[in-house]
Amino acid sequence: xxxxxxxxxxxxxxxxxxxxxxxxxxxxxxxxxxxxxxxxxxxxxxxxxxxxxxxxxxxxxxxxxxxxxxxxxxxxxxxxxxxxxxxxxxxxxxxxxxxxxxxxxxxxxxxxxxxxxxxxxxxxxxxxxxxxxxxxxxxxxxxxxxxxxxxxxxxxxxxxxxxxxxxxxxxxxxxxxxxxxxxxxxxxxxxxxxxxxxxxxxxxxxxxxxxxxxxxxxxxxxxxxxxxxxxxxxxxxxxxxxxxxxxxxxxxxxxxxxxxxxxxxxxxxxxxxxxxxxxxxxxxxxxxxxxxxxxxxxxxxxxxxxxxxxxxxxxxxxxxxxxxxxxxxxxxxxxxxxxxxxxxxxxxxxxxxxxxxxxxxxxxxxxxxxxxxxxxxxxxxxxxxxxxxxxxxxxxxxxx
Numbered sequence: 001x002x003x004x005x006x007x008x009x010x011x012x013x014x015x016x017x018x019x020x021x022x023x024x025x026x027x028x029x030x031x032x033x034x035x036x037x038x039x040x041x042x043x044x045x046x047x048x049x050x051x052x053x054x055x056x057x058x059x060x061x062x063x064x065x066x067x068x069x070x071x072x073x074x075x076x077x078x079x080x081x082x083x084x085x086x087x088x089x090x091x092x093x094x095x096x097x098x099x100x101x102x103x104x105x106x107x108x109x110x111x112x113x114x115x116x117x118x119x120x121x122x123x124x125x126x127x128x129x130x131x132x133x134x135x136x137x138x139x140x141x142x143x144x145x146x147x148x149x150x151x152x153x154x155x156x157x158x159x160x161x162x163x164x165x166x167x168x169x170x171x172x173x174x175x176x177x178x179x180x181x182x183x184x185x186x187x188x189x190x191x192x193x194x195x196x197x198x199x200x201x202x203x204x205x206x207x208x209x210x211x212x213x214x215x216x217x218x219x220x221x222x223x224x225x226x227x228x229x230x231x232x233x234x235x236x237x238x239x240x241x242x243x244x245x246x247x248x249x250x251x252x253x254x255x256x257x258x259x260x261x262x263x264x265x266x267x268x269x270x271x272x273x274x275x276x277x278x279x280x281x282x283x284x285x286x287x288x289x290x291x292x293x294x295x296x297x298x299x300x301x302x303x304x305x306x307x308x309x310x311x312x313x314x315x316x317x318x319x320x321x322x323x324x325x326x327x328x329x330x331x332x333x334x335x336x337x338x339x340x341x342x343x344x345x346x347x348x349x350x351x352x353x354x355x356x357x358x359x360x361x362x363x364x365x366x367x368x369x370x371x372x373x374x375x376x377x378x379x380x381x382x383x384x385x386x387x388x389x390x391x392x393x394x395x396x397x398x399x400x
Contacts (some may be wrong), residue, residue, distance in 0.1 A: 009277055014117070027155060028048075032123055033148070035143040045118075045119055046121075046123040050154060051113070051158065064166070066111070066170060070179045071115065072175050125280055132243075134178075138181035138184065143194060145167065146194070169201070175203075177205035180374050183384065187378075199382040202386055207373060210370055210376070211399060218266075220232040233336050237394040252372065257360040262362075265341050289330045291319070295316045295319040358398075
């Protein structure tokens with residue numbers, strides 16, 4: 001329980017710890033709570049909770065909704081909801097000291113917002129983030145909601161919950177998938193009554209991992225009745241696949257006997273991408289900028305291998321930057337035939353089928369992608385609002 005003198009008091013409860021409370025016209029808490037890891041062992045995770053104090057106007061004095069906020073893909077620990085260093089002006093998660101005062105919508109002033117860090121961030125930054133390992137993440141997020149509600153009810157001067165209060169899970173991109181996975185977990189584990197669950201709001205989420213990767217291989221800019229810049233055999237977000245591979249290798253029981261180099265090429269790994277993911281110092285924009293610089297300048301790998309700019313251009317066929325008032329945006333696409341190993345490419349293209357399926361890294365990966373998708377084996381009982389852009393080439397419209 002860290003002593004943050006400038007943030008106020010420290011409170012300890014038997015079932016969780018409040019790591020920090022600040023008071024800026026709202027209740028703001030950073031708390032830790034128990035859940036489980038990929039092996040079923042108990043683990044303490046962290047989350048943020050924000051609620052507005054009773055206002056003279058636009059408030060009935062009761063809480064009508066609990067919003068489970070599932071954040072987008074991040075790579076820097078400073079982007080996670082509990083970090084006081086995060087900044088929405090840089091596309092990051094949250095400024096704990098100013099976010100509550102920016103809520104001009106009356107309904108938000110009658111809400112509790114619970115934002116889990118996800119495993120691998122916050123107090124568990126030394127662990128691997130189980131990126132898009134859906135059931136595990138959903139369990140951890142649902143636990144954050146349960147303990148967050150207990151925490152809120154224990155606080156002094158908290159508004160009471162209305163008789164008809166409801167919980168909603170919501171998010172975009174990775175957060176959209178996490179919100180839907182949380183919806184599924186709440187229904188399948190009979191938590192809907194306890195949480196007064198109303199449903200979910202899911203935007204541009206990768207709900208079907210096989211469809212998403214298949215799109216990268218097959219689409220040539222003409223899918224879903226719109227024209228895009230996507231080119232067959234490329235991905236517009238080279239960060240997505242190594243995050244997915246690392247998360248599944250570490251957190252899916254079928255995959256823990258395999259290694260990253262079974263799937264990703266030496267040239268791609270020589271960029272340093274896995275170190276950046278493990279260190280959690282660079283945010284997503286900074287990683288894109290690193291890819292861009294490698295395209296321009298070439299690369300000398302840690303083992304001394306030199307790649308010229310021309311060779312890196314084969315891996316990253318398109319790279320550009322756009323300057324704006326908010327800074328510089330870097331865009332880099334990757335050639336899948338250079339990003340993946342030749343053996344994986346042969347398997348994916350059907351040119352080489354290993355004689356033994358059990359234990360084969362490529363069959364196991366395909367199985368893991370299917371079972372970490374959210375589109376089968378589920379009879380939905382609560383409302384879902386889906387929003388998706390046909391022009392999204394990172395998380396394609398096929399997910400919708």
